[in-house]
Amino acid sequence: MRGPARWLILPALVATMMVVAVVPARADSCAVPWGSAAKQAGSLRTAPLVATRTGRHACFDRVVFEFRGAATGYRVSYVDTVVAEGSGRPLPVAGGAKLQIQLLDPAYDVQGHATYPYRVGQHVADLSGYRTLRDLVYGGTFEGYTGFGLGARARLPFRVLVLTGPGSYSRIVVDVAHQW
Numbered sequence: 001m002r003g004p005a006r007w008l009i010l011p012a013l014v015a016t017m018m019v020v021a022v023v024p025a026r027a028d029s030c031a032v033p034w035g036s037a038a039k040q041a042g043s044l045r046t047a048p049l050v051a052t053r054t055g056r057h058a059c060f061d062r063v064v065f066e067f068r069g070a071a072t073g074y075r076v077s078y079v080d081t082v083v084a085e086g087s088g089r090p091l092p093v094a095g096g097a098k099l100q101i102q103l104l105d106p107a108y109d110v111q112g113h114a115t116y117p118y119r120v121g122q123h124v125a126d127l128s129g130y131r132t133l134r135d136l137v138y139g140g141t142f143e144g145y146t147g148f149g150l151g152a153r154a155r156l157p158f159r160v161l162v163l164t165g166p167g168s169y170s171r172i173v174v175d176v177a178h179q180w
Contacts, residue, residue: 030060032159033157034177035157036155037077040076041074041160043073045069045070046144047067047170048067048107048116049071049146050169051116054133056131061127062176065173065174066171070170071104071105072162072170073103073104073105074104074172075102076101076160078099086143093135094134096134096152098152100147101139103147103148105146107146120138120140123137133152137149137150
């Protein structure tokens with residue numbers, strides 16, 4: 001093709017290629033690359049745990065651990081039996097699979113005052129209606145380590161995120177996928 005006609009076709013071709021390149025993947029796809037192997041990061045710190053909360057999302061259920069200060073450390077893995085911090089006493093955690101969560105921060109401040117209002121073995125969240133999560137049990141705090149047992153309906157992929165803010169607070173987040 002010669003002359004001005006080819007200059008009209010070229011922009012149309014480029015525009016078509018651009019549209020194809022920016023079409024997102026299907027939003028209803030919940031495939032995750034997380035896996036179910038143990039995950040750990042960070043180091044022992046002194047930011048006290050102050051709260052936990054949970055949430056439901058389209059592709060996963062979430063637990064958020066909130067700290068006053070910068071928290072970075074965790075160890076999370078599937079176990080047969082969840083145990084309490086310090087004593088090693090087994091904790092009753094409902095669900096077909098259990099995650100032992102160890103946060104590398106205490107549930108008390110530098111003066112030794114408790115900053116988290118639950119007792120060892122206490123169920124700390126109502127997970128009725130959640131697709132994947134079944135139970136969240138406080139495992140206590142000992143020598144700067146704080147534990148939880150998280151019950152899920154099955155051994156499913158999970159991820160752990162460390163988030164900063166708001167302000168001087170930080171969060172460690174555990175997401176458990178609804179499916180493989």
